[in-house]
Amino acid sequence: DKNIVRSSGCFRCPVQCKAELKLKGLDKDKHFTRPEFEPVINLGPKCGLEDMTQIVKLDNLCTRLGIDSTSTASVIAFAMDLFERKILPDNLVGDLDLSWGNADTMEKLIYQMVENKGLGIILRNGVRKAAEFIGNDSYKYAAHIKGLELTAYHPSAIMGTALGYAVSSRGGDYNNVYASLEYSWTKEQAKKEFGTKEAVNIKSISAKGRLIKKAVITNIIIDCLGLCKVPVLSLLKSFNLENEIRLINGLTDLDLSKKDLFDAGQKIATLEKLFNIRHEKGDIEDTLPEMFFNKDSDQGLTLKNFETMLQEYYTAMGWDEKGVPPEPDFKTNFIKLEEKK
Numbered sequence: 583d584k585n586i587v588r589s590s591g592c593f594r595c596p597v598q599c600k601a602e603l604k605l606k607g608l609d610k611d612k613h614f615t616r617p618e619f620e621p622v623i624n625l626g627p628k629c630g631l632e633d634m635t636q637i638v639k640l641d642n643l644c645t646r647l648g649i650d651s652t653s654t655a656s657v658i659a660f661a662m663d664l665f666e667r668k669i670l671p672d673n674l675v676g677d678l679d680l681s682w683g684n685a686d687t688m689e690k691l692i693y694q695m696v697e698n699k700g701l702g703i704i705l706r707n708g709v710r711k712a713a714e715f716i717g718n719d720s721y722k723y724a725a726h727i728k729g730l731e732l733t734a735y736h737p738s739a740i741m742g743t744a745l746g747y748a749v750s751s752r753g754g755d756y757n758n759v760y761a762s763l764e765y766s767w768t769k770e771q772a773k774k775e776f777g778t779k780e781a782v783n784i785k786s787i788s789a790k791g792r793l794i795k796k797a798v799i800t801n802i803i804i805d806c807l808g809l810c811k812v813p814v815l816s817l818l819k820s821f822n823l824e825n826e827i828r829l830i831n832g833l834t835d836l837d838l839s840k841k842d843l844f845d846a847g848q849k850i851a852t853l854e855k856l857f858n859i860r861h862e863k864g865d866i867e868d869t870l871p872e873m874f875f876n877k878d879s880d881q882g883l884t885l886k887n888f889e890t891m892l893q894e895y896y897t898a899m900g901w902d903e904k905g906v907p908p909e910p911d912f913k914t915n916f917i918k919l920e921e922k923k
Contacts (some may be wrong), residue, residue: 604913617641617651623734624655629662630682640688647696653708654907658691660709661701663723670716674701717773728753728858730865740784741765745794748868749905759796760811764790766819787887791894796821799847806850819841822866831868850898851899852907859872861905868892868905 585605592600601616603914608614608775617710619624621641631637634671644651664670678701694702705710709724709731725732730753737744738798746759763771769779772789780788789875800821802810807826814820825842858867876882893903901907 586616592810597810597817601744603638605635605638607640614638614642615645618903620734621651621655624652624659625688628655628659629688629732630689631660632683632885633685636685640685640692643689643692647692649692649696652733654695655722656724656725656894657695657705657709657712658688659710660724661691663707664716665719669720669723673712674704674716676700681697709886722873725871725873727870730754732871733757736872736874737874741883741887741891742784742790742793742797744870744874744883744888745790745895746797748870748888748892749798749895750795751851752860757811758801759794759797760801760815761794762791762815763797763819763821766816785882787891789894790891791896792815792898794891794895795898798851799844802847802850803843806847848899852901854905855901855905 585603585606587602587604589598590600601612603616604610604613606857617638618752621644622637625631625637625640626634630720631640637874641651644654659671662680662682665675666682670680681687691702691705693819694700695706696702698706704715708726708729710721710726713721713724727747727750732747732754733744733756735747736754737747742761742764743759745758746761747756749756750758752758764782765784767782769777769782772780772781775781775793776789778789780786780791781793800815800823801811803823803826804814807830809826818825823840825841827838827840830836830843870883874883875888880886892905896903896905899907
């Protein structure tokens with residue numbers, strides 16, 4: 583690419599998936615970081631913006647100001663949607679042109695949110711809080727899970743990802759579950775692991791509860807080890823922790839098994855769930871915004887199909903039908919490292 587100055591990445595990483603850019607129309611003496619997939623989709627199509635140079639500029643602005651580009655773009659798109667639907671009050675709009683794809687307005691809103699000014703005062707806490715303030719049915723257009731705006735993956739047509747969004751302890755963050763095995767594993771792998779080839783059919787709800795359990799626990803362990811999910815889950819498509827257990831045992835001189843890791847991951851998932859329940863984020867939060875459910879057919883992501891997947895997930899995790907785990911026995915169920923030495 584003629585705009586790339588050099589490739590870059592995390593320290594000592596051989597993948598080098600990042601790049602520094604020099605773009606026509608922007609400061610010629612300044613390098614910009616190439617956005618990842620999520621910022622491009624969220625600041626671009628989600629907000630109706632087609633100018634890639636402006637997308638790069640806005641993503642780098644978010645990074646420089648220390649704010650998340652996904653939530654920022656989502657709340658801007660929410661404001662633009664409400665403006666088009668004539669739900670957003672004029673006194674909140676002020677002199678802003680909230681038409682889709684207006685990069686200048688997007689930049690102004692980013693600064694307003696950071697500086698706590700104008701419409702930014704309402705938007706800076708996310709779409710859920712903004713909808714509570716605005717009222718007038720605005721909640722119907724607030725795409726969030728557990729208060730966190732959704733990433734770029736639309737859940738209506740991919741069943742496992744939909745379930746993964748809903749049960750994520752952090753909310754609408756795809757990276758928290760990262761269920762790429764749903765569309766990267768072969769049918770033979772699915773048959774061996776889950777007993778049915780349909781587990782990797784993105785339109786099927788078959789075995790999705792068990793598939794998402796595997797994704798949740800694998801992601802937790804990779805996070806605990808401080809590893810990057812891109813090479814492990816996207817490039818290698820590995821959800822079996824085979825390389826990870828060799829790494830741990832080699833570095834620590836322990837003799838842990840893959841089962842030890844999966845057991846530890848399940849306990850961490852249970853602890854996260856108990857934490858959310860304690861803070862009034864129980865089973866009613868393990869769902870999706872109403873806008874994503876198919877109401878005109880019994881196919882695809884219907885409430886009934888979603889509930890079937892959700893109950894399978896709860897059962898696989900050993901939780902009750904409301905998603906409440908039994909009281910964990912931390913003394914016996916967590917790995918006793920002193921016994922493994």
